[in-house]
Amino acid sequence: MPKSIEARIANKFTINPATGCHEWTGSLSTQYGYPTISGPRRTLIYVHRHMAGPVPETPPPDGSNRWEVHHTCFNHRCINPDHLQIVTRREHCQIHGELRRARAQQKRVAARLRQRIMEMAPEQRSALRQQLEGIQAELAACSSRLQVLVTENAARAAQVSEELRY
Ligand SMILES: [Zn+2]
Numbered sequence: 654m655p656k657s658i659e660a661r662i663a664n665k666f667t668i669n670p671a672t673g674c675h676e677w678t679g680s681l682s683t684q685y686g687y688p689t690i691s692g693p694r695r696t697l698i699y700v701h702r703h704m705a706g707p708v709p710e711t712p713p714p715d716g717s718n719r720w721e722v723h724h725t726c727f728n729h730r731c732i733n734p735d736h737l738q739i740v741t742r743r744e745h746c747q748i749h750g751e752l753r754r755a756r757a758q759q760k761r762v763a764a765r766l767r768q769r770i771m772e773m774a775p776e777q778r779s780a781l782r783q784q785l786e787g788i789q790a791e792l793a794a795c796s797s798r799l800q801v802l803v804t805e806n807a808a809r810a811a812q813v814s815e816e817l818r819y
C-alpha cells in the first residue's frame with residue numbers, strides 16, 4: 654500500500670524553535686522554492702498548499718482563477734498550518750505590496766538620514782565638540798571649587814579642634 658501524503662510529509666521537516674516554522678527538508682520547487690512532493694502521474698504536490706487545508710469550494714471573489722496560500726512568517730520553506738493563510742490573489746498582492754512599500758520606505762528614510770549626516774557632520778561635530786569642552790570646563794571648575802570647599806572645611810575643622818583642646 655502506498656504511503657499517504659501525510660505520512661510522506663511527517664518526517665520531512667524540522668521545527669525551528671525560534672520562529673515555530675516547520676521547515677521543509679524535502680525537495681523544493683525550482684521557481685519559488687516551495688516544498689514539494691511528487692504526486693500521481695508526474696504531478697507535483699505543493700506541501701504548503703496541502704497543509705493550509707482545503708480551499709473554499711467557491712471560486713475566489715476577486716475573479717482570479719484560484720485561491721492562494723500566504724506564508725504569514727514569510728518563510729517559503731515553512732509548512733506549519735498556523736503560518737499559512739488561504740487568501741485571494743488580490744489579498745495576496747495587497748499583503749506583499751504593502752510589505753514591499755514598507756521596505757522601500759524604510760530604505761528611503763535610511764538613505765535620507767545617511768545623506769543628512771554626511772551633509773551636516775563637519776559643522777555638527779565642531780558644535781558638539783565646543784559643547785563638550787564647555788561641559789568639561791564647568792565640571793573642572795565645579796570640582797576645583799569643591800576642592801577649595803573641602804580644604805577650607807578641613808582647615809576650619811582643624812582650627813575648631815585646636816581651639817577645643819585649650
Ligand atoms: Zn513559518
Ligand SMILES: [Zn+2]
Pocket residue numbers: 722723724745748749
Ligand atoms: Zn505570501
